[in-house]
Amino acid sequence: MAVGYQEEYVRAGRSLKRALKRSSLRRPLRAVKRRADELALVFASRQDRRHALSGPRQAWRVKRDYQISFLRDAGLQPQHRLLDLGCGTLRGGIPIINVLDDGHYWGVNAREQALTAARAELVDAGLEHKRPRLIHGSDFDLLHLGVKFDVIWAFSVLPHLDDAVLGGALRCVKEHLANDGRFFATVHLGSSKGGGSWDEFPDLRRPLDFYEKEAARADLEVLDLGALSELKHPPNVVNAFHHMLEMRAA
Ligand SMILES: C[S@@+](CC[C@H](N)C(=O)[O-])C[C@H]1O[C@@H](n2cnc3c(N)ncnc32)[C@H](O)[C@@H]1O
Structure with a gap:
């Protein structure tokens, strides 16, 4: 019963959003919302x-819990090396x-x-001794770490890269992925290119075949694993409709 109410609530929210999109308000x-x-x-x-x-x-808590839970389900092991593209905070x-x-x-x-x-987050979590490497950079073509990774991860990142930067990100993935390594990335799929912006970054909806073509250019194959909501992400949380792509060396 509670789930029924929740679905109604989410549906009502979506139709309100659609109506507002068309409105002059x-x-x-x-x-007002920003303020x-x-x-x-x-x-x-x-x-x-x-x-x-x-x-x-x-x-943020849901997004935090989801990321580790997805990766554990996908087989992440302590000895693996992981590159987090657009690791943010x-x-x-x-x-x-x-x-x-x-x-x-x-x-x-x-x-x-x-x-x-x-x-600061690392200090608060008492995890400095784990010596993660945090690198500042925005041009993936300039990233040559000399390390191969078992897993490369880009959660809520590819929609924020314009086409040229995305191309660089995929070349970077190809260069850094171990032979049997896997790249997981969330994307906002849509039938045609479109979208808005998020802070200073674009927020882009793109069709799957766009990602397939871009990946092929970097010698990567794409598998669409489905919407996050079909992959144990709570359905009523922002961007649950985004898809998880898996890419491997072609
Ligand atoms: C929505 S946040 C997601 C952060 C993190 N992946 C997470 O889920 O918590 C997107 C991040 O991508 C980063 N980003 C955008 N363009 C980038 C680029 N060209 N190179 C590296 N990071 C980038 C932004 O700075 C931001 O921190």
Whole structure:
């Protein structure tokens, strides 16, 4: 019964969003929401504030728990080496670092501010001794780590890369993936290219065949594992409809 109510609630929210999208009130309402979010952040906890740099403040715990749980289900082992592309504030990274052997987690992120929050998060979690490498950079073509990874991970990242940056990210994946390594990435699938923006980044919806073609250019094969909501992600949380792609060397 409770689930029924929840579904109704989510459905009502979606139709309200659709109606607002078409309405002339869209812009002023967005501005009000932005202000309200900024104000709420002033009173939010330290962790809520940090992870607001990685996505909606209210969802960071779910997103954290989901990332490690997906990776464990996919077979992540302590001895594996993992490269987290767009690791952000370590919203997902902290439990991954906790599971992996010392020095086996590498994270790359474009925004220094997020990495500063990530380092604070690491200290608070008492995980500095795990010696994760946190690298500041936004041009994946410049990343040559000289290490092969069993798992490369990009959660809520590919939709924020424009086409040229995405191409670089896929070449970077190909260069750093171990022979039997796997790259998992969430994407917002849609029948045609479109989308908006998130902070200073684009927020892009793209068709699956676009990712397949881009991956083929980098000698990678793509498998669509399905929507996150079909992969144990709570259905009523932001971006549950995003898909998880798995890529391997072709
Ligand atoms: C939505 S956040 C997700 C963070 C993290 N993966 C998580 O799920 O907690 C997207 C992250 O991608 C990073 N990003 C965007 N473009 C990037 C680029 N070209 N290189 C590295 N990081 C990038 C942003 O700085 C941001 O921290």
